[in-house]
Amino acid sequence: MEVYIGIDVSLELSSVCVxxxxxxxxxxxxxxxxxxxLVEFCRSLEHGPTLVGLEAGPLSQWLYTGxxxxxxxxxxxxxxxxxxxxxxxPVKTDRRDAQGMAHLLRMGWFRPVHCKSASSQEARALLTxxxxxxxxxxxxxxxxxxxxxxxxxxxxxxxxxxFADRVRELVAGNPMLEQVxxxxxxxxxxxxxxxxxxxxxxxxxxxxxxTCALLMSAPGVGPVTALTYRSAIDDPGRFSxxxxxxxxxxxxxSKHQSGERDVDGAISxxxxxxxxxxxxxxxxVLLTRTNGFSTLKSWGxxxxxxxxxxxxxxxxxxxxxxxxxxxxxxxxxxxxxxxQQEPVAA
Numbered sequence: 001m002e003v004y005i006g007i008d009v010s011l012e013l014s015s016v017c018v019x020x021x022x023x024x025x026x027x028x029x030x031x032x033x034x035x036x037x038l039v040e041f042c043r044s045l046e047h048g049p050t051l052v053g054l055e056a057g058p059l060s061q062w063l064y065t066g067x068x069x070x071x072x073x074x075x076x077x078x079x080x081x082x083x084x085x086x087x088x089x090p091v092k093t094d095r096r097d098a099q100g101m102a103h104l105l106r107m108g109w110f111r112p113v114h115c116k117s118a119s120s121q122e123a124r125a126l127l128t129x130x131x132x133x134x135x136x137x138x139x140x141x142x143x144x145x146x147x148x149x150x151x152x153x154x155x156x157x158x159x160x161x162x163f164a165d166r167v168r169e170l171v172a173g174n175p176m177l178e179q180v181x182x183x184x185x186x187x188x189x190x191x192x193x194x195x196x197x198x199x200x201x202x203x204x205x206x207x208x209x210x211t212c213a214l215l216m217s218a219p220g221v222g223p224v225t226a227l228t229y230r231s232a233i234d235d236p237g238r239f240s241x242x243x244x245x246x247x248x249x250x251x252x253x254s255k256h257q258s259g260e261r262d263v264d265g266a267i268s269x270x271x272x273x274x275x276x277x278x279x280x281x282x283x284x285v286l287l288t289r290t291n292g293f294s295t296l297k298s299w300g301x302x303x304x305x306x307x308x309x310x311x312x313x314x315x316x317x318x319x320x321x322x323x324x325x326x327x328x329x330x331x332x333x334x335x336x337x338x339x340q341q342e343p344v345a346a
Contacts, residue, residue, distance in 0.1 A: 002050045005042065006101030008094045009033060009060050017098035018045065021106055028095065033059060035066020042072050053077050053105045055097075056113040064115050077101065078111035080270065085109070116234045123231035126201060127224070127274070133195040140188045144181055151177065164189070202227060215324050217333035219294055220286030225278040229324055232275045242325040249276050251318035267314060276317070283316035294336040296323065 002021040007014050010033060018027040031041045042049050052067055052074040054060040060076055067074040086092070086100045104110045116124070144167055145155050153170040164185050171177040203223055206212040212226040221229075232249075239245055246252050250270035256263045269276070287300045287309070296319065304312035327334060 001047045003045065003047045004102050004105040005049045005052045006098045006105060007052065007054045008097040008101065009054055009057060009063065010094060015094040015098040016041065017102040019102040019106060023103065023106065033063065035063055038063060038067060039070040039072065051075060051105050053101050053110065055079055055082050055101065061115050076113040076115055078113050081111050114234065114238050120231040120234040123205065123227055126198060127228055130195065130198040130202060133191050133198065137188055137191040137195060140184050144184055147180065211328060214327060214333060218320065218324060219290045219292060219297065220282040225282045228275055228278040232272045233325065236325055236328045239325060242322045245321045245325045246318040249321055251276060251314060251321060279317040279321050280313060283313045283320055287313060287316060292336065
């Protein structure tokens with residue numbers, strides 16, 4: 001008897017739905033969101049599960065790994081597809097979500113998601129922490145500018161190193177403003193100190209990684225971009241063609257066609273937003289700041305002449321994603337010369 005289990009993961013208790021091949025409910029209930037509890041539940045069933053499905057998410061990866069290590073066939077289901085399918089239900093509850101996921105499993109209408117290795121998850125944690133500190137430090141700086149603007153005090157353009165001196169210069173003589181901005185500057189300094197610690201850790205990790213060194217041979221690709229790309233791809237072999245990497249990270253146009261209507265929209269923005277952002281920044285540096293020649297830069301500038309710089313940057317980011325994957329698979333560095341084209345997508 002084929003049995004499919006849909007699990008709607010929550011922080012404390014996860015809703016589970018056991019369904020047979022014909023769509024008949026076998027069992028429903030709540031199980032603690034712990035790998036061992038889910039394993040015991042699966043083993044308590046009269047018929048072992050044919051497939052267990054969890055919607056992809058931070059907690060789901062931990063539960064998925066525990067199920068797989070126990071020898072239970074499990075799969076992570078692509079979040080956007082599951083959400084789109086379950087939107088048809090007029091009533092949304094955790095119980096109904098688990099039922100819907102079980103239906104998707106038995107029909108095979110789902111897209112599996114790659115579960116990242118432990119090393120990739122650690123790299124992502126490092127990059128996420130670094131990005132959080134960058135954003136919070138910037139928020140404080142923007143907050144200070146906003147406070148001072150209300151008093152007619154304009155910061156103007158100022159470097160990171162002179163930011164604190166400029167603020168203190170503007171608020172001198174106003175005791176209240178001095179007290180407010182000093183507390184914010186202390187918080188900013190603490191954030192920037194810890195940001196420097198995490199950034200050094202990123203550089204150390206990239207320095208010891210041969211793949212990151214290979215990716216950084218491409219123009220515009222620095223340590224943060226290389227580590228972001230590497231941790232997101234994790235296993236280059238999971239893509240049968242390098243051309244799949246661009247759509248995977250949402251760098252290809254969306255499309256809506258129905259009857260006489262056929263619209264090519266903006267990029268789909270599917271997949272990992274952090275990788276998409278890193279590739280966009282790398283493409284911007286490649287097209288606007290690098291002085292050296294490369295066939296990729298020449299191609300991007302030709303696109304800019306025809307379609308504008310913004311579209312050229314997106315197109316270059318997509319092409320760069322494909323090239324980096326092919327470099328990784330082939331183990332070859334980036335080629336700049338006209339006679340030696342960049343690696344061709346498989």
